[in-house]
Each structure stands twice: as C-alpha cells, then as structure tokens.
Amino acid sequence: MGEPDPTGRFGRFGGRFVPETLMPALMELEQAFRDAWADGPFRSELDKLLCDYAGRPSALTECHRLSAELGVRVLLKREDLNHTGSHKINNVLGQALLAKRMGKARLVAETGAGQHGVATATAAALLGQECVVYMGEVDMARQELNVFRMRLLGAEVVPATSGSRTLKDAVNDAMRDWVATVERSHYCLGSVMGPHPYPWMVREFHRVTGTEARRQMLDATGSLPDVVVACVGGGSNAAGIFSGFSESRDVDLVGVEPAGGAAVGHGIPGIVHGMMSYLMQDEFGQVEEAESISAGLDYPGVGPEHSHLADSGRARYEAVADDEVVEAFVLLSRTEGIIPALESAHALAWVSRERAALAGKTVLVNLSGRGDKDVAQMMDVLADRL
Amino acid sequence: MLQPALGARIASGGRCLVPYLTGGLPQADPADWTTTLCAIADAGADAIEVGIPFSDPVMDGPVIQQASDEALAAGANPAGILDELTGVDAGVPLAVMTYANLVYRFGWERFASTMSASGVGAAILPDIPLEEADPWCNAADAAGVETVMLAAPTAPDERLERIVERASGFVYAVGLLGITGERDELASSAKVIAARLKAVTDKPVLVGVGIGSPAQAVEVCEVADGVVIGSAVVRRALQTRSPEAVAELVGGFRAALDAG
Numbered sequence: 001m002g003e004p005d006p007t008g009r010f011g012r013f014g015g016r017f018v019p020e021t022l023m024p025a026l027m028e029l030e031q032a033f034r035d036a037w038a039d040g041p042f043r044s045e046l047d048k049l050l051c052d053y054a055g056r057p058s059a060l061t062e063c064h065r066l067s068a069e070l071g072v073r074v075l076l077k078r079e080d081l082n083h084t085g086s087h088k089i090n091n092v093l094g095q096a097l098l099a100k101r102m103g104k105a106r107l108v109a110e111t112g113a114g115q116h117g118v119a120t121a122t123a124a125a126l127l128g129q130e131c132v133v134y135m136g137e138v139d140m141a142r143q144e145l146n147v148f149r150m151r152l153l154g155a156e157v158v159p160a161t162s163g164s165r166t167l168k169d170a171v172n173d174a175m176r177d178w179v180a181t182v183e184r185s186h187y188c189l190g191s192v193m194g195p196h197p198y199p200w201m202v203r204e205f206h207r208v209t210g211t212e213a214r215r216q217m218l219d220a221t222g223s224l225p226d227v228v229v230a231c232v233g234g235g236s237n238a239a240g241i242f243s244g245f246s247e248s249r250d251v252d253l254v255g256v257e258p259a260g261g262a263a264v265g266h267g268i269p270g271i272v273h274g275m276m277s278y279l280m281q282d283e284f285g286q287v288e289e290a291e292s293i294s295a296g297l298d299y300p301g302v303g304p305e306h307s308h309l310a311d312s313g314r315a316r317y318e319a320v321a322d323d324e325v326v327e328a329f330v331l332l333s334r335t336e337g338i339i340p341a342l343e344s345a346h347a348l349a350w351v352s353r354e355r356a357a358l359a360g361k362t363v364l365v366n367l368s369g370r371g372d373k374d375v376a377q378m379m380d381v382l383a384d385r386l
Numbered sequence: 387m388l389q390p391a392l393g394a395r396i397a398s399g400g401r402c403l404v405p406y407l408t409g410g411l412p413q414a415d416p417a418d419w420t421t422t423l424c425a426i427a428d429a430g431a432d433a434i435e436v437g438i439p440f441s442d443p444v445m446d447g448p449v450i451q452q453a454s455d456e457a458l459a460a461g462a463n464p465a466g467i468l469d470e471l472t473g474v475d476a477g478v479p480l481a482v483m484t485y486a487n488l489v490y491r492f493g494w495e496r497f498a499s500t501m502s503a504s505g506v507g508a509a510i511l512p513d514i515p516l517e518e519a520d521p522w523c524n525a526a527d528a529a530g531v532e533t534v535m536l537a538a539p540t541a542p543d544e545r546l547e548r549i550v551e552r553a554s555g556f557v558y559a560v561g562l563l564g565i566t567g568e569r570d571e572l573a574s575s576a577k578v579i580a581a582r583l584k585a586v587t588d589k590p591v592l593v594g595v596g597i598g599s600p601a602q603a604v605e606v607c608e609v610a611d612g613v614v615i616g617s618a619v620v621r622r623a624l625q626t627r628s629p630e631a632v633a634e635l636v637g638g639f640r641a642a643l644d645a646g
Contacts, residue, residue, distance in 0.1 A: 179565055
C-alpha cells in the first residue's frame with residue numbers, strides 16, 4: 001500500500017472532486033503533509049504523543065476462550081485501549097499537529113458514532129485549537145454520551161439536519177464549513193476517504209497499527225496471521241492494519257461491511273465527498289442512504305484505496321447483518337471480558353460466521369474501538385436477554 | 387450558445403443577468419417549473435442556469451438544498467429534466483448546473499450529447515475542478531457543449547490563467563468563500579476576484595454566490611460583466627410557487643442592472 005499517483009488515484013479510484021475554492025487548500029495540505037512526514041522532529045513529536053498521550057503501542061491479546069469456542073485461533077489488536085477508546089486518535093493527533101504546523105487554529109470534523117469527533121475534540125483541547133464537529137441529528141440521539149464528551153472537551157457540536165441526518169450528511173456539512181473557512185480552518189477528516197491527499201494521509205497516520213501488529217504477531221506466534229480482519233465503513237482502521245500485511249501475499253485481508261452499507265459489495269463506482277470510489281447509489285446517481293446498527297459504519301461509500309484493493313483482488317470485502325453483529329458483541333463480552341465497539345463487532349461477526357472455513361487458522365482481528373459508547377443502545381436491544 | 391449571447395449584451399454596454407432555477411421544483415398548479423423558466427426568460431434574463439438536483443450538493447446552501455430535496459421527492463432526474471427542456475423554447479441560452487456523479491453515472495459522452503440534443507448548450511459542474519476536468523471537457527467539446535469553469539478567490543494568479551483558458555460560455559467567479567446563499571452585504575472578495583479575472587481574460591466574467599439584491603448586483607457589476615442569481619430566485623420560487631412572482635424578482639434585477 002504505497003503512494004497514490006500524482007492525481008491522487010489508487011488504480012482508477014480517488015482524485016479530487018471538490019469545489020474550486022478548496023483546490024489550493026488541498027494542494028497546500030498535500031505539500032504540508034509531505035514536508036511533515038519527511039521531517040524528523042515532526043515525526044518524533046507525533047510518536048511521543050502517540051506513546052505518552054494515546055498509550056501506544058496498543059496490546060495484542062490472544063483470545064483463548066473465544067478461540068476454543070470458535071475453533072479458530074483469534075488474536076485482537078487492541079485499538080480499543082487507546083486514549084479516547086478507538087483507533088481514531090492516531091489520525092487525529094497527526095492531523096492536529098499538522099494543522100498547528102500549517103498555522104490553522106480551527107479544526108472542523110464530521111463524526112458518525114462520535115469516536116472521531118471525541119478524538120478531534122481531545123486533540124484540539126490538547127493543542128489549544130478551536131473545534132467544530134458536525135454530527136447527524138439521528139446519530140446525536142443514539143450517541144448522547146459522545147455528544148456530551150465532545151462538549152465537555154470544549155468542542156461545538158453542530159447537528160446535520162439534511163438528508164438521512166447521519167454520517168453522510170455530517171460530511172456534507174463539514175465540507176460546506178470548510179469551503180467557507182478554508183483560510184483559517186483545517187478539515188480533520190476522519191477516515192481514508194475524501195479528496196486527495198486525505199485517503200493517503202489518513203492511512204499513513206494509521207499505519208502505526210499495522211506496523212505494531214506485524215511485529216507483535218511475530219513475537220507472539222512466531223509467524224504472520226493467515227487472515228487479517230477489520231470492519232469497514234470509510235475504512236480507516238482496516239487501512240491501518242492492512243498496511244502492515246499487504247506486502248505479504250500469503251496473508252488474506254478481509255474487510256467487513258454492514259449489510260445495509262456494503263459499498264464495495266453492492267456499490268458501483270461513483271463520485272461523492274471529493275473522491276471516486278465504490279458508492280451505493282440509484283440508477284440516476286443519487287446517493288443512497290446506508291443503514292447499520294453502528295452509526296460509525298452508516299456510510300454509503302468507502303475509501304478509494306479499499307475500492308482498489310477489492311478490484312485488484314488483494315483484499316476481499318464481506319457483509320454481515322445487524323443480528324450477527326449483536327451476537328458477536330455478546331460473544332466477545334462473555335468469552336473475553338472485552339466489550340467491543342459495534343463497528344469492531346462486525347469483524348468478529350464475520351469470523352464467527354466463517355468459523356468452519358477458518359478452522360485451524362490464525363486470525364488477527366483489529367478491535368478498532370471499545371463498546372462503552374454503544375452500551376446504552378444495546379441495553380434496549382438486549383433487554384429481554386440479560 | 388452562451389458566449390455569443392452574453393458577449394452581445396456586454397458589447398452593447400450592458401451587464402449580464404443569469405438566474406438559476408432548480409429543475410423539477412414543484413410549482414403551483416397549473417404552472418410547472420418550465421413555466422417559471424420561461425417567465426424568468428421573459429423578465430430579462432440573458433441566459434438561465436437549470437439546476438439538476440443531487441442528493442449531496444456540497445456547494446449549495448440551505449435554500450437550493452431544500453429545492454433540490456423537493457424536486458427529488460417529486461421524481462426529478464437528469465434524463466427527465468433534459469427531456470422536459472427539449473420541448474421548451476425559452477428564447478435564451480440554457481446551461482445546466484449539477485454535480486459530477488450524476489453526469490458520470492449518465493456517462494460523460496452520453497450526457498453531453500443528450501444535453502446538446504435537448505438544446506442545452508453549457509454545463510457548470512462545481513465539483514469538477516481543473517485537474518479532473520478532462521474526461522468531461524473532452525466529451526463536452528466533442529458535442530459542442532460549453533463548459534463554464536469556476537474560479538475562486540483562493541486561487542493564485544497562475545491558476546486563474548489556466549482556468550480561464552479552459553472555460554467557455556463564461557467564467558464563473560465565486561464571489562466569496564462559502565456556499566450558495568444571499569448575504570446582507572456584498573463580500574469584498576467579489577469585486578476583487580472579478581477584477582483579477584478581468585485582467586487575464588476577454589471572456590465574460592460573471593460573479594455568483596452571495597449576491598441577493600439588485601443593489602449588490604449593480605455594485606459587483608462595476609467590475610464584473612454580470613451576475614448569477616441563485617438562492618434569491620429559488621427562495622422566491624419556494625415561497626410563492628408562482629412564475630409571475632419569480633419573474634417580478636428577476637425583472638427587478640434586470641431594471642437595476644440596466645439603470646446601472
């Protein structure tokens with residue numbers, strides 16, 4: 001998983017489909033990222049924050065009881081143990097530092113489940129930056145706790161009230177804000193999506209997950225995993241962990257999408273949010289509304305590099321249904337004492353469903369986040385069972 | 387074609403008025419949106435921008451977004467709007483304004499040829515910047531369709547020169563940093579970007595985004611060759627659903643520009 005071409009494309013996907021107002025800002029951002037990424041002191045400062053503040057490296061946990069239950073050797077990359085509770089902090093600390101370096105004191109972000117919003121608000125508080133987070137009205141209702149967290153951290157949370165009032169609409173509103181404030185704001189995009197250089201830059205900020213996981217797997221098991229599994233909405237946690245294994249052709253890479261938001265599985269190439277990628281859309285090109293029990297995966301598109309990985313056959317993308325996700329949420333909680341984020345439970349649900357095919361194999365699952373944020377929602381879903 | 391029509395107005399010492407109307411926007415029975423389109427033309431428009439609504443219009447503010455949502459709910463789609471325009475003789479050149487995905491889904495070449503067959507001579511695609519323009523522009527050029535390019539206040543001079551070179555029909559000067567919608571005052575950036583563009587091109591330079599009143603239109607036309615009026619027109623259409631009321635608004639802009 002290397003650099004995109006000069007037009008920001010991975011294969012035929014990617015590019016920069018944005019209003020003209022933003023083009024100079026994207027070029028400035030690309031140059032700033034190139035400079036920063038090649039700059040030792042910048043890298044050191046970020047590494048130090050990832051270590052001292054975010055808690056990296058995150059653990060690798062072998063799941064003995066879950067493995068016995070499934071007949072598959074399962075290990076978890078524990079991004080849930082990061083500060084703020086998910087992988088999102090890796091990218092956000094990188095972008096917030098970059099914004100500071102570029103002299104932009106205001107961060108604009110979108111959020112679905114709230115994890116990226118909380119991470120952005122956290123980084124903004126740490127670095128003394130102003131922070132505005134757009135969040136779909138529907139998502140604000142189902143993730144009240146994270147809304148409160150963001151406000152506590154000093155961020156302004158603005159409801160997105162158009163369309164499906166979920167993540168897709170929050171992205172639209174964040175882009176509108178950026179169009180109007182581009183001279184003083186940095187758009188802290190939360191996944192490997194959007195216009196170039198975001199898909200590439202965000203993946204590089206998450207590469208730390210894959211680099212650590214590869215080394216940890218070799219230390220713990222003496223070999224690489226047979227399969228690496230991660231959930232995919234926009235696909236940032238998957239891109240991070242895949243990047244550690246993509247050069248090893250014997251390792252299967254599996255991205256797991258929600259059945260109601262399977263952009264790779266059911267989408268066709270399209271252009272939205274600044275990129276060309278697989279997209280759920282109707283016959284006229286109107287973007288369809290994704291549906292998932294997990295607000296963080298409620299997105300009709302996918303990052304362009306994932307579209308390319310799917311086209312090239314290097315990774316495959318599977319879909320799981322909400323009820324399978326709920327079962328996996330309970331399964332990991334009961335067998336390992338780890339309550340996963342509903343997003344991460346998608347990856348576990350696929351492993352559980354495919355246990356027969358995976359028998360005897362070693363599977364590494366990226367546990368992208370912890371489930372605290374989802375507990376209130378799941379209290380209703382599981383009310384009759386507990 | 388846009389450029390000759392606008393050029394003729396400018397050559398006679400006038401200033402160009404290009405109103406925007408959301409295609410498929412429901413109007414009060416028995417009028418439909420094409421009735422409003424013709425009324426706008428009769429009220430003194432030099433050309434008309436017809437919006438083909440998209441589900442995720444990131445360049446648009448709440449007024450045009452609401453109109454898009456209503457039109458989509460009423461069944462508007464690109465083929466249908468172009469088909470309806472085939473039967474309309476507005477008497478002025480038409481341009482479509484829409485987003486990349488609708489055109490890409492339709493097919494670059496097929497969209498350009500369908501536009502041409504429908505009598506629509508120009509396209510404005512705000513999320514196709516210079517770097518992504520070739521597939522569309524090549525198809526448009528082959529079909530004889532003009533491509534209006536947007537130029538923003540954030541662009542350095544060398545970029546403006548490349549934009550105006552690629553533009554046909556007119557150059558759409560984005561009046562301010564932000565999305566479509568009226569503002570209380572004309573942004574200072576509007577005249578600045580118009581002047582910067584006038585310094586590097588002889589093509590018509592029209593300012594859009596953020597112009598809501600005849601007085602603002604007159605002010606910006608001290609520098610620019612004309613204006614695009616979007617949200618103010620659509621707001622009136624949403625509020626009244628009346629072709630006559632929308633035409634009255636457009637007539638006000640025409641009179642103000644003519645009086646200078």
